[in-house]
Amino acid sequence: MLYQIAIRSFQLRVALFLLLLSSLSEAIALAQESIVGPPITAQERILLDDATLHDVTFVGPEIGYAVGNRGCIRKTTDGGQTWKFLPTPVACNWESVVFLTDQIGWVAGGIVAVDGRTSQGCILATRDGGATWQIQAPVGLGYLKHLQFFDLSQGVVCGESTSKNPSGIWQTANGGKTWTGVVHTQQYRWLGGHFAEPNSGVLVGEQGQIALLGGNRLFVDPSLNLGSKSVTAVTIDDTAKGWIVGDGGLIRFSPGGASWQDPATEIPESLRRIFDFRTVTSRGDRVWIAGHPGSSILLSEDAGQSWQIASNPSSAPLNAITFVDDKTGYAVGELGTIVKTTDGGRNWNLSAGGIRRLALLQYSSVPEEASLSLTARYSGHHGYRTGVIAMCKTEGAEIGEYASAPLRLEAAQQHAGGNITSIRWTLPLDLPQIREHQPELITRWNRATDGQLSEYVLTHLVRDIRTYRPTVLVIDSPEAHDHAGLLIQQAVENAVRMAADVTAMPDLQSQTMLAPWQVSRLVLRNRAGQGGDLVLDNNDYLTGLQQSVRSAASPSYRLIQPGQVTGPLFESYSISKQTPIPQNLRLNDFFTGIVLGPGSDARRAMITLEGDDAKGEAIARRQRNQAAFLKRDMHNEMKAGQTIAQLNDFIAGMTPQQATVQLYEVANEYRNNHDWDFFESVLMKIVEDFPAQPLAATAAVDLIQLWGSQEMRALRLKGRQATKVRQQVDHNQLQNDLNNIRPASGEFAEESPSPIVPAFVETEANAAISPGSQNDRSNWNTTWTQRAVSLYQFLEKNHPHTASTAEVQFPIASLLRAQGATRPANELYGNYLVGDELGENQIRNPRLAIAELEFWLQSRSGFSPKNFSLCHFTEAAPRLDAELTEDCWKTATELRLTSTLGNPQVMNATSEETPIVLCSFDDTYFYIAASCPRREGLPENLPTKGERQYDANLSGYDRMQFAIDVDRDYFSSCVFEVDQRGLTHDRCGDDPTWNPEWYVACDGDQDHWRVEIAIPRSQLETFGPPAQDPVWSVAITRILPAQGIQSWSGQKQEELQLGSYGWLQLKK
Missing domain, CATH: 2.60.40.1190 (Immunoglobulin-like)
Incomplete structure (x- = not known):
């Protein structure tokens, strides 16, 4: 099954999008040029068919649009009877859609960088009902969650904050050709919003954040203490009455859009424990609310005085709901689900997507521990529908330096060919080393669940199993000191029993229509070591992936755990005694003895791959041997040096993407062994030979921080002594190579013209590896500074979004400042001077605090910074x-x-x-x-x-x-x-x-x-x-x-x- 061809097609269109945004002038030009997307292939159509849908809108009773992951845009012209896929020039995840007429509209969403460091917002505009599109997304937009246009000129978007626009809100006055950030100093991650006009509205987001935008000023509402629950959606009508919904059955009503209170009648506590709401819409006194599970949709016809529960044929969670009139409405959600009502929401029927479920559901303690190799193997190759749920939340209220964990996990699962992801809000792991301290862990979790730890965890687990109805369920068998993992394993094993028990949790069946479900096979991943019933070799070559499992999954691992290069070589699994296999059954994989045919409710349709791929299989075998060599022999100084001379052999025959992954794995081994000279040379080869590849930007950031750090410079220039003759990188030659970086090309590695080969010099025994005199040290400092600045210019030209981040600009500013180049350093710091002064006790954007300090040190005017x-x-x-x-x-x-x-x-x-x-x-x-x-x-x-x-x-x-x-x-x-x-x-x-x-x-x-x-x-x-x-x-x-x-x-x-x-x- 050739799903990987379709996955690569999406990846190429994402890469095209990033290349098109290399300058502001090009972005403005693109915003004026209509582009026809490439035809959708049969392989792509299979992946689009079960892509998660995030939003839906209708223009009149017949014409509607639904948007979602993998660049999916669907259109109906017959009131939802049929839906067709619209081709687009770029393949972002689309989160929001708005149409002013049946022809004029916009979609918004985003992508996550391959190393998880940043996100980039994407916007497309159409003037012909989706036949052609204009790309509207200048560098500087964060990942976008909500979009509104009020006329042909004025619009607003919100989503993930960026270093240069912490508010996470942008406005346009020219139809989307350019966007300007709303000035604010605090950082936010908005999940939704509703605006009466571009500078007036309500925004909702993570950690219970609710804010009011008025007169281009942002006012955060501190009155609601929602803990770790996210507020996911908001709607405001023309009379300023509003509703917000979110995790943990959250429903609040506002009579004027400014303060929020419980509705006149609250839903029962049992329902609040079951539901995580994701969407709300209203018309007059009618209110509709949906989320996870999608098997039931809440309806109030009297502004929350009473509530009804309407059944839905699909249990897949719903992400958006809209009504054309008081009777006709649509909802969209996971697994490509689209449902429709024609009686005001009392009854719902399938419009597209079918009644689908997962073949494999994996629970991990935290996102970083999920096995994306399983996703690549079973979704990317075999076409099984898979999901990953992380039970614990490690991110706190403080926004870190990377794209948010939910976005990174979703991108990782999608990149490997999988379907759904989720990070639960109920079990935080936010305190140092709390996983290893059981009493404190249980106390923390009880506090997060208002003393209802067992009820919340078991209810959510049984809900998940009955919602997704997996054939195979995978959990970790953790090590003895991992008390969080042990508690989760115990809870999941109990939930598997309860999910199949007709008498357990009757509210799930009576109020949300979730029938009992028997998991066919419960599988334990052995985290402590080898052994078990089944060992999966991730170097296996799979024809549906056209590469090894490990190679296909490596980009996903970098997304969920920045700094990680590839996944494990092998993974060991055992079958739980709860779901024993027949004694005469020889287990070859998770689905041995289980029949799930292609095109069934848990598996995608099959496309037959003609012929074999001898070249791909040979590369996979070589990658297996190379991975074993790197793990076994890179500690040997002589073999580590020899590897540098054999890098071209390492990547011969590989695609640019495969080659950069392989090289980065080598570089990471040098990093782990603290051999910084070799680490440097491999990263330079990535930048020189593959400048257009996303990993070239990652390598450039690593090099800038290595060259820019006085601490790392001192470490490298210490008078270490060589004990034998060894090959050493000729840094002068590398500098010449850096100045001759070739333009981007799409050729395969072995077809690249005259690849640059790192030069070497030999050092005699007992000679200092690095110069030790003060004069030599000064020369090296100058050289490294020049290289770092050259790489910064390379990023500005080839990867401008990466060049605009603080992790690049602050080290460069430090180097410039040390050289006396105050003005260019100030220009970089000045990028982060946004907004008015905040009080001492208000949360600060750390980039702003750094920039203010650097400017204050020059003037010493006013009070000293905090x-x-x-x-x-x-x-x-x-x-x-x-x-x-x-x-x-x-x-x-x-x-x-x-x-x-x-x-x-x-x-x-x-x-x-x-x-x-x-x-x-x-x-x-x-x-x-x-x-x-x-x-x-x-x-x-x-x-x-x-x-x-x-x-x-x-x-x-x-x-x-x-x-x-x-x-x-x-x-x-x-x-x-x-x-x-x-x-x-x-x-x-x-x-x-x-x-x-x-x-x-x-x-x-x-x-x-x-x-x-x-x-x-x-x-x-x-x-x-x-x-x-x-x-x-x-x-x-x-x-x-x-x-x-x-x-x-x-x-x-x-x-x-x-x-x-x-x-x-x-x-x-």
């Missing part, structure tokens, strides 16, 4: 005894940590219950002292005496983390950690093998533990003498296992992010 402090010089060095009695500590500025994340006890901690940190310095050392009040529930270990070892395991212990970013690039730092026992851990940038010279004293009693640290400034300021009155970006954080985080600088998770840093100026 989290800026002076660190005073001391004439007398402290004695490291952890008593903190020296004069330097008496005069030091007190840095009091505050609780930024945690359980109620942590968040309500008084100032006496939070740590105090003091800093000082002299010409030789930087000194840190901290006093930490002990917290109940944490280990009681007192500091130990004696010699310390580098890089102890600090997991499970109360610890302090100090991250020092001397050059203020904000993406790499020297990190020093000390726990309550006095044990330490350190790393430099991405290299945990860094073992610096530093000194620690730790002491304490039953009430406090204290630490005193001296770090040689030569370990931090590595180039030349210390600067005069330098300003460092510093993150100071206390990590309380399973309880929370306390920070001076705003850090809200264990890993450092942009919002983690404050600033210290060493003032002599």
Whole structure:
């Protein structure tokens, strides 16, 4: 079954979209040019047929449009009796559609970058009913969830925020040719909206966010405390009466669109536990609400005074609902479902999509642990309909640096050929190491579910099973310390039994029409190791994928876990005793002995592949051997060096996409082995030989951050000694290569003209691998700066969306600032100066805070930024005894940590219950002292005496983390950690093998533990003498296992992010 041809077609149209948006002028030109989409092939039609639909609209009783994933746009001209697919020039996921007439309309949606770092909004406009389209999506739009036009000129969209428009709202006054962001400094992820006019409306989103847009100013409604529930949809009528709906059966009514209250009659508690609502619409006093499950649609004919439950023939969740008049309405949702009513919503019938279900449903604890290899194997190759549900939510209220987890998981599953995805809101994993602490975990989950943990979890699991009716259900068999995984495994096993029990959860059948369902096969994925009933080799070559499983799934793994290159080589599974297989049945895969024919309710139609693919099979075999070699031999210095010389052999015969994936896997092995010279050379080959490939942008970002980091430069320029003659990258040749990057091409790797071969020089035994003299070090700094700036220019030309991100622009600005190029550095920082000043206690966009600080340092006008402090010089060095009695500590500025994340006890901690940190310095050392009040529930270990070892395991212990970013690039730092026992851990940038010279004293009693640290400034300021009155970006954080985080600088998770840093100026 040749599904992969169709998947690749969609991917090519996404790549075309990104290339077309390489400049603003080209984007404006595209907005004026009508483009006919390529004809839809039979393979594409199969994938479009069960694509998730997100929105539907009608212009009159006969003409309607439905839009969804994989670039799916469907049109009816006969009132929903038949629906045809419309070809489009680009294949984004379409989330919203609006038509002013039967000919003039727009669709909006987006894509997620291949490494999950960013999203890009997409808009298409048509003037001929979808026959041709104009691309309207300049660089800078985030992934779009909602679109409205009010006439031919004025429109508004909302969705994911971007670094340059944190509000996540954009407006147009010229029909979509250009878009301008609504100015606001706080970051949002909007899931829906309803606007009376472009600058007036209501927006709803994640974490219970509700906001009012008025006069181009955004006002967030703080009155609703909805916790981790998302508000998914809103509708406002002409009289300003409105409704919002969301997770956990959320329904609120507003008589004037400004404040929200419970409806006159609430739906029963049992229904609220069952439903996660996704859509609402109203006409006068009539209100219709739908979501998950889609088997029932709520109807009120008296503005919420009473409620009726209407049955729906399909149980697939519904995402959008619209009414043409008081009688005729349509709803669309997952698995290509379209249903219609002609009696005001009392009865519904299928209009398109059929009654479909999943062949395979997979539960994982978190999105990063899902097996996308299963999706590639069973959906991409065999055509089975599959789904992935992540039971736990790891993202908190703080918006991180990447596209949102739901978008990344959806894109990953879709890329591998799968169908549905979801991340549950009920089970947060937001506290440090909480998975490993069962009592705290259960307490946290009970708090998130209002004390109804068991009821919510089991109800949702049984609901899912009866909604999707999977033949095979896959869950993890976790390791012993993973209490979250163990609890989820137990719950799913119970839910499988209850889902098949006619007497269990009668409300599911009586109120939502979800009949019992028996899972045929419950499969456990063995996370602890090999063994089991079935081992799947992900290097298997599958004709339907035209590549190996691992190769096909690798882009999906990068999406769900940025930084991950490929999936596992093998996966081990066992069949649960709940669903035993016959003793004489030899298990070859999950569906051995189960018949699900192509074209059935759980499987797509089949397209026969003619002939064999000897070339593809040969490449798959070579990839298998190469993967084994990389895992086994890359630690060997000689073989690691030989690999560099054989890179062209590694990728011979591969497509550009396969070649870049293979090269990035090699680079990642070098990264894991901390061999930065080889890591650099492989990334350069990706950029040089495949500049148009999306992974070239990822490689360029990695290189810019590597070259731009003073910490990583110092690590590479340390006087390490070679013990044998070895090949070494000739960086001068690489610089020449960089200046001769070839233009983008679509040829296969082996057909590329004169591929650039990395040059090498040999180093004699005991010669320094990197130059050690001050003059040499200066030369290397200049060279790396030039290379980073050259790569930035490459990104601006070839991948402008990536070039516009803070993770590129802040390191470049740091390099420019260090070279005295203040003006171009300020231009980059200026991209993030948006909006008016906010009060000190309001949530800040960390990019804005960084930009404000950098400008303030130049002018020193007005008050100093928040989290800026002076660190005073001391004439007398402290004695490291952890008593903190020296004069330097008496005069030091007190840095009091505050609780930024945690359980109620942590968040309500008084100032006496939070740590105090003091800093000082002299010409030789930087000194840190901290006093930490002990917290109940944490280990009681007192500091130990004696010699310390580098890089102890600090997991499970109360610890302090100090991250020092001397050059203020904000993406790499020297990190020093000390726990309550006095044990330490350190790393430099991405290299945990860094073992610096530093000194620690730790002491304490039953009430406090204290630490005193001296770090040689030569370990931090590595180039030349210390600067005069330098300003460092510093993150100071206390990590309380399973309880929370306390920070001076705003850090809200264990890993450092942009919002983690404050600033210290060493003032002599």
